[in-house]
Amino acid sequence: MKHASKYTRKISPRLGLLGLLGFLGFAGLATYRLSQGFFPFVFFGFFGFFGFYYEGKMSATLMDERFLQNKLRAERKAYSLCGGISLLALMLTSVAEAVWVQLAGALALQISEVKLMFLTIMLALTFALGSFLSQYLLYHYDCEDCSESEL
């Protein structure tokens, strides 16, 4: 019985350290003061690279039917959570006007700027969470009893 085997890509768990690039997102605070630009907030999305750690731990693994089932289960859970958070962030920007007015006053900014900043940060973090969580959950589901061996 021969099967066309498919393996996960081979990467090092050390690539997970790239997740530290997510801290570049804080540069948005500085650039906003200098040039009113808050593009660097999207770098918070790099926190998702921490998922490479778990992907690396499962690198060159045979993707059998249980693996594929677990992958679907992990992605469904991660992306539904991210969808929920994104929706919540969108709802928060459209309601609770009094809170935004107070926040804008405290930061000495316009309400639209505060909302845009909030949405940028939330979307970047949600992207990071989705990337990380899908890998983490896959590893968690797949290795529920990795330590046990019985021949």
Added chain:
Amino acid sequence: MDGFICHLKRYRQAKGLTQEQLAEMVGVRRETIMRLEKSLYNPSLKLAFDLSKAVDTPIEVLFQFESTEPESGL
């Protein structure tokens, strides 16, 4: 369908196969065989069929499902 009992371990050992060898024969990982033997993983029909052929045992002997649904008298 509440659960199932898998007798794979007994028939695998009778055939003199290790989990690793059986896994290779049916194209899955050893961890999958391990979970199957503990009745923690419900395999696809294709995998169940491949396992049945690998250990020369009828599929209905390898896997026994505990059904709670009332049987129809057809």
